[in-house]
Amino acid sequence: MDADRELRIRTVHGPDNTRTVLTYKGPRVDDASGSKWEAETRVEDADAAHEIISGLGFTPRIRFEKRCRNYTFERDGRQLLATLVRVPELDATFIEVETAAATADGLAAALDTVRAVLADLGISEADLTTEQYTDAVAAART
Structure with a gap:
């Protein structure tokens, strides 16, 4: 879209x-x-x-395969989902950490919790990407 x-x-x-x-x-x-x-x-x-x-x-x-392993846990009173992701066409392993924000006002706190989890895992801001898998797979195919 x-x-x-x-x-x-x-x-x-x-x-x-x-x-x-x-x-x-x-x-x-x-x-x-x-x-x-x-x-x-x-x-x-x-x-x-x-x-x-x-x-x-x-x-x-685009159509592609994405292999995932999910882990659920709680932090700062929030339910979180951490997903280890492997896309066979890409030579990398990714981690996604998600939580819900009930309102737009709660977005900053939700993102702070996600960033804290990533920091605890040793993942810095420099390691992060906003590139979507669809775009990465499309680029790998060209």
């Missing part, structure tokens, strides 16, 4: 099941982190979801 927004259908293969989710990501709410507001819901039929999105005039921008 344009305007820094995304619409994504993702099929997640877990050890016990496979599920499909539809995600909308709005424009960045914080340029330094690349954080975006998102809404996500489970989809019963992946093929039907693809047909609906296609019928609305959307075309796939």
Whole structure:
């Protein structure tokens, strides 16, 4: 999508099941982190979801594999999700640390908690990127 927004259908293969989710990501709410507001819901039929999105005039921008291992924990009274990410086409391993901010006023505190977790892991501001996987994979393919 344009305007820094995304619409994504993702099929997640877990050890016990496979599920499909539809995600909308709005424009960045914080340029330094690349954080975006998102809404996500489970989809019963992946093929039907693809047909609906296609019928609305959307075309796939890119398709790639992303392998993830998720860890949940709490810090500063917040629920966090840390995800180790490997994209086979890219020669790197990434870590994503996420938490929710209920309102725009809570965004700064949420980002402070995420930055504190990253600092505890030895990850500095210089190690961070706002490049999206879609852009990195597209660049690797050219």
